[in-house]
Amino acid sequence: SSEMSKDIAIHSWPCSYYVSNEKRWVCGTLSLTPKSLRFTSSKDGENLASFRLFRISEIKKESSSFIFSSLTITEGNVKHWFSSLQPSRAVVFNVLEHFWREQLLGSGAAAGVEASESQTSKGKELIRLVSGSQKRLEDTGKVLHHQGEQFDNIMVGLNKIESDSDVADKYVKPFGKLPWRSQQEAKIQHEASASASASASASAKKGPGKEGVITKVPVIFSKGEDSNLKPGKLTVLVSALEISDSSSQHVHRYQRQEVDDIRVHTPFEISIKQRFIGKPDISYRLMSAKMPEVLSILEMQYKKKIEFMPDYSAFKSNPEQSPSNPETSIWNSGN
Structure with a gap:
């Protein structure tokens, strides 16, 4: 399916792109696909910039003397400038950074990128990513940990449902007996179930699993x-x-x-x-x-x-x- 969807835009944003060799801004659309980014001129449909996500070394929010607010994307030794991003620079940055990080981590929309052409680049950018964004990588580690436990956690959930069912049965049984006995047994069962619930609640707080x-x-x-x-x-x-x-x-x-x-x-x-x-x-x-x-x-x-x-x-x-x-x-x- 990655081959099928690789050229389709996951998201597109109207914006302006700085054509450095002509020293001018061009209006058009920045499009994100599972594997790449590209900018297309709205005037003639010309593709003015196109590059693979794994080749990106940096995505930054920047300002300069000639533009108030912009987004820069560094590919190799080339810095691409984008401005007038809609709906906002922050939104475009958040989406691009997310898909770029997942591409670098090798598990995302474009996991099918050829290993031969991406391995070296991925290694270099992962080192950069670690030094610049330690916390995000730790979060990713937690995600992988949770995924590794998913089947155990499903069993825990099912066991809890079964346990709740047992508790319900205990509530119902006393009412089928004599009034004097049912009140006494109901009290005992109520105390037992309350204790079990407290124990379950305490164990649930120990971890999301x-x-x-x-x-x-x-x-x-x-x-x-x-x-x-x-x-x-x-x-x-x-x-x-x-x-x-x-x-x-x-x-x-x-x-x-x-x-x-x-x-x-x-x-x-x-x-x-x-x-x-x-x-x-x-x-x-x-x-x-x-x-x-x-x-x-x-x-x-x-x-x-x-x-x-x-x-x-x-x-x-x-x-x-x-x-x-x-x-x-x-x-x-x-x-």
């Missing part, structure tokens, strides 16, 4: 129609979906029964919604280079609630689609 974590992946997310995409994490549990920010602070938790629909916009983007009557729905958009892995789990857990949107079909069926037009791009902000 006790809650039945299936997988945990880095994401870029936004709430509702907000276009301010921020880095964070999505945790898929046996009984819930949990979103946290880049500092691992809780943002929102959907209990399994609270999820009304999950829309799959592309293999890398989903939206989750809980519907209400008389008050606003609670919805989040989530993007991740690892979303294809998450989708395989969500399809099993939320089979009747998942809806694949038209853009997803286009992404899977039309590998030659051009992402140069922001109005027809897979990730147009209007979706």
